[in-house]
Amino acid sequence: xxxxxxxxxxxxxxxxxxxxxxxxxxxxxxxxxxxxxxxxxxxxxxxxxxxxxxxxxxxxxxxxxxxxxxxxxxxxxxxxxxxxxxxxxxxxxxxxxxxxxxxxxxxxxxxxx
Amino acid sequence: xxxxxxxxxxxxxxxxxxxxxxxxxxxxxxxxxxxxxxxxxxxxxxxxxxxxxxxxxxxxxxxxxxxxxxxxxxxxxxxxxxxxxxxxxxxxxxxxxxxxxxxxxxxxx
Numbered sequence: 001x002x003x004x005x006x007x008x009x010x011x012x013x014x015x016x017x018x019x020x021x022x023x024x025x026x027x028x029x030x031x032x033x034x035x036x037x038x039x040x041x042x043x044x045x046x047x048x049x050x051x052x053x054x055x056x057x058x059x060x061x062x063x064x065x066x067x068x069x070x071x072x073x074x075x076x077x078x079x080x081x082x083x084x085x086x087x088x089x090x091x092x093x094x095x096x097x098x099x100x101x102x103x104x105x106x107x108x109x110x111x112x113x
Numbered sequence: 114x115x116x117x118x119x120x121x122x123x124x125x126x127x128x129x130x131x132x133x134x135x136x137x138x139x140x141x142x143x144x145x146x147x148x149x150x151x152x153x154x155x156x157x158x159x160x161x162x163x164x165x166x167x168x169x170x171x172x173x174x175x176x177x178x179x180x181x182x183x184x185x186x187x188x189x190x191x192x193x194x195x196x197x198x199x200x201x202x203x204x205x206x207x208x209x210x211x212x213x214x215x216x217x218x219x220x221x222x
Contacts, residue, residue: 033209035209040121040214040215041214041215042117042200042202042212042213042214042215043156043200043210043212044212045209045210045211048209058209090155090156092209097206098143098204098206100144100146100158100161100204101146101158101161102146102156102158102209102210103158104155104156104157105155106154106155107153107154107155
């Protein structure tokens with residue numbers, strides 16, 4: 001099992017460009033999450049999904065969109081990137097609600113110039 | 114609002130014991146988790162407490178007092194490889210983890 005994987009690992013964008021980050025998990029988990037982590041900060045929830053075809057907003061959703069068309073994939077989109085979105089993005093998953101351990105991907109380091 | 118407070122930095126020497134405290138103020142609490150993150154890496158799960166008391170996992174232990182909204186992570190027999198950031202996080206049903214800002218632990222020889 002690969003666990004949780006993220007594509008790409010690094011990316012540099014110019015202000016106004018768009019991109020999609022892909023998160024994939026092969027553990028048949030129901031719940032998936034997108035977090036961002038900024039220096040000196042904990043992880044903050046952007047969006048999450050409790051199952052295929054469902055998404056919901058987290059703590060910091062502005063400027064991002066998500067889709068969960070397939071159970072194993074959770075996509076995070078930036079329609080018009082801004083320097084404030086420079087961050088490390090982590091995807092995570094759990095098998096079902098109230099599961100104790102979240103499984104994290106390796107992260108995507110995004111820089112917006 | 115929801116908040117978790119933990120010290121920003123802790124330093125210790127190899128072989129020592131260190132305690133990282135966490136106080137929280139959240140809604141929908143059903144447990145307190147601890148995650149470890151090495152520089153540039155993904156957070157990895159260390160420990161979880163749903164009920165009051167101490168949970169022990171090898172060199173690491175975690176404690177929870179729900180009435181005090183307080184928990185701590187205890188690391189014993191510190192090793193250089195324990196140098197990392199440690200996050201407490203509140204588990205909430207139906208949504209996601211709420212993370213503290215993290216404690217950077219530096220272990221020296």
